[in-house]
Amino acid sequence: MERFVERRKRLLSTIEEGIIFIPSEELKIRSNDTQYPFRQNSNFLYLTGFTEPNSLLVLSKAKGLEAMMIFVHKRDSIEEMWTAKGIDQDTIKENLRLTEVYDTETMDEVVPELLKKHCNVYLDLYGDDALMNKLRGHCRKLKRVRKTKGHKYPQAFIDIVDEIAKMRAIKDGTEVSRIKKAISLSKRAHLAAMAYAGPGRNEHDVAALLEFLFKAEGGSGPAYASVVAGGDNINTLHYSENDKLLIDGQLMLIDAGAEFDGYASDVTRTFPVNGKFSDLQRDIYSVALKSQESAIAMIRPGVTLHDVHNKAMSVMIEGLIELDIFGGTVEDVIESKQILHFSPHRTCHWLGLDVHDVNPHLDHFDNPVLLEPGMVIAVEPGLYFPKSGKYSPTKYRGMGVRIEDNILVTKDGHKILTKGIPKTIDDIERACAEEIQELVIP
Ligand SMILES: [Mn+2]
Structure with missing residues (x-):
């Protein structure tokens, strides 16, 4: 007290x-x-x-x-x-x-x-x-x-x-431990969801499984409305219906996190419904992953959320140029704002008692707030190719990826608090192949 x-x-x-x-x-x-x-x-x-x-x-x-x-x-x-x-x-x-x-x-x-x-x-x-x-x-x-x-x-x-x-922006030890506890509940839930989801299952049942596990071990439930989206539903950013059938060959996205003793976790993972990435899915997943990992890598005191966001965007654009989705240079694409067709949202936000924690991004002089040890942030670049989107390249239509981790800023850099939740293609495919039983009832 x-x-x-x-x-x-x-x-x-x-x-x-x-x-x-x-x-x-x-x-x-x-x-x-x-x-x-x-x-x-x-x-x-x-x-x-x-x-x-x-x-x-x-x-x-x-x-x-x-x-x-x-x-x-x-x-x-x-x-x-x-x-x-x-x-x-x-x-x-x-x-x-x-x-x-x-x-x-x-x-x-x-x-x-x-x-x-x-x-x-x-x-x-x-x-x-x-x-x-x-x-x-x-x-x-x-x-x-x-x-x-x-x-x-x-x-x-x-x-x-x-x-x-x-x-509230600077978390003390007890606050960090509560966020970690929320994350451990989220980890178990995401692992179970990867094992459980499959063709013929319903988004709704995956959401129910997640929320059951968010309440395990004293968790208070979801920290925000879970997004459980199969196929093209991924491309509706705040999709909340969570009631469609999951279909073989599609990707699915889960943006869901547990709350523990008032503190939120905020985790997004994207994986194939059938457990194996197709070549095209690999293409875009790898671009999003590289963007997210590069952005996280630069997190340390003194850096701003703007810097982290800009890094995520430039690495994403590089990847999309390699896939021939964009021509020209990274600078050209940034200049023309074309990236907003496929990645329209900010990449970073504060995390704490509120999932989008309340610390302003700018100070009273409109300068971006500098990262300090004890701050916790979520980093979540996303890449979306809506089926009906007039800019979406034909072969990627109906696909989308977002990957989100929670990061603690430390004295000499950062710590990825959500590290154990599968994120590489190999780890995800392994998690999808797991048996659900032991994951739900330990
Ligand atoms: Mn988030």
Whole structure:
């Protein structure tokens, strides 16, 4: 729990004076009276480790004095009978090392008392309108009576999320170990999927297998909507139907990763449905693989995500020139932007509590953020030849490849955290030939 206190202190150290509000996520209705499975707000989770909905973290700093408070929903005995046992406030206070724990129901009395000691309010300025409006309402009342009562009222509402994002960008040891655990679940799931998938199987069943294994060993399930795409479905980047039959002779792509204790993994593999690459499939797979490996090879502190992306693109273009898909030089192809016909998305993103973690790619002066030890990124070049695409070369139509690994930036370079998940043509063909049984029930 110490790490959460330390993070809150670091966040408070970024402000001179003020009060910070970080709300939890709330339960969302799925249909009528049923709810979606609850997922905590990542910033709230990062600062508290607390997984209850309807909570509000409040941090304050005035005249050098700091306070850390939380509002939590207190369950009564009837509610406890229907949903879950509540945690008593003393336990929360002690476990989370807080100055004060309040019942959510007292918020309208307590929050104005806190606000009138501060000049600045920090929050997710572009987040929850309800919270913002509530706080503005309190401040309006404080302003009206300030002359007679002689207290302060907040005069500035300031966005705090970039400060938290910057902190979240550098992972500590416990965070890296959680990402590694999520990856180990993803590894087992991808291995099982390669063994299980085959002609006549359905994308849906492969997705179900993946998600079953993402929940093994305490995993919380998929970190994002799994993409399980056979054949030309690969060329729909956010394909999510996952319900078509897998056909002999086609490639298939799985972009799916487990979440563990709030931390995401994000893994993509492409392999032949029947377990053996055809010559044409080898051609384009090798281009994507070389592009991805070259891009990863340059990851080290001081490099930017732009650099890594540009490397992936130039090596991919080289490969496509060798396959006679492009004429001219790499520079010509970059200049003409033709590569966007076949590879339209960015190659890199941050990874952490969110699968596309929130650290900006540019700093406040629009300079690309430099990689630092402790950052975790996903590298995922893709190459797509849609069946109906007017630029797709005839012989590669309906094929597509994306390969994605998760990389930890280290002091002297990088570490590929997803290394054990088959990626070379030989390793993939071997994994496809495995028996499924032992992979699912160890
Ligand atoms: Mn990704």
